[in-house]
Amino acid sequence: SSMAHRNPRNGRLTTDNATVDQAQSRTKEVVSPFSHRFVVGGSEVGLSFRAMRTTTQISAGGVVYRRRADTTEVILIRVGAKWCLPKGQVEGREALCDTARREVREELGAGVANVRRLTTVRHAYTRFLVTLHAFRCELAEGSKVRPGPPRRWLSLSSLRGYPLPS
Secondary structure (H helix, E strand, C coil), X not given: CCCCEECCCCCXXXXXXXXXXXXXXXXXXXXXXXXXXXXXXXXXXXXXXXXXEEEEEEEEEEEEEEEECCEEEEEEEEECCEEECCEEECCCCCCHHHHHHHHHHHHHCCCEEEEEEEEEEEEECCCEEXXXXXXXXXXXXXXXXXXXXXXXXEEHHHHHHCCCCC
């Protein structure tokens, strides 16, 4: 598994000898060569792996919330073995907030209102990087989440029990 580190001087994310600019806004490929030298039985051995392409995926999604009595709840959907927010990749020149709206509509069948930027999360996997732009979204008046794959409304305090992937 790849590890990513943010350089505090220039704000760049570095992983597998590849650097991706923090302000990057669209998919970009960077070549990641890897080589390592070590000693075995008194002899130096070198390993070199051919360069591999690392793709940065730009995604957006909605932290869809509703107010119930004296608590605020957000909805998670089950994808495979994990729970996650409704999110997906930006299509073409689509605006990030439009991607979030589209993904909520596709995955929950619901419309949203009061869409506001919440945060940006960057995560590195072995062969690709993800930049996720999260937007706070309220269910639109009269809109309901359609039945489908497992979905769960959770209070903000209970979210700690659900590790969320990027």
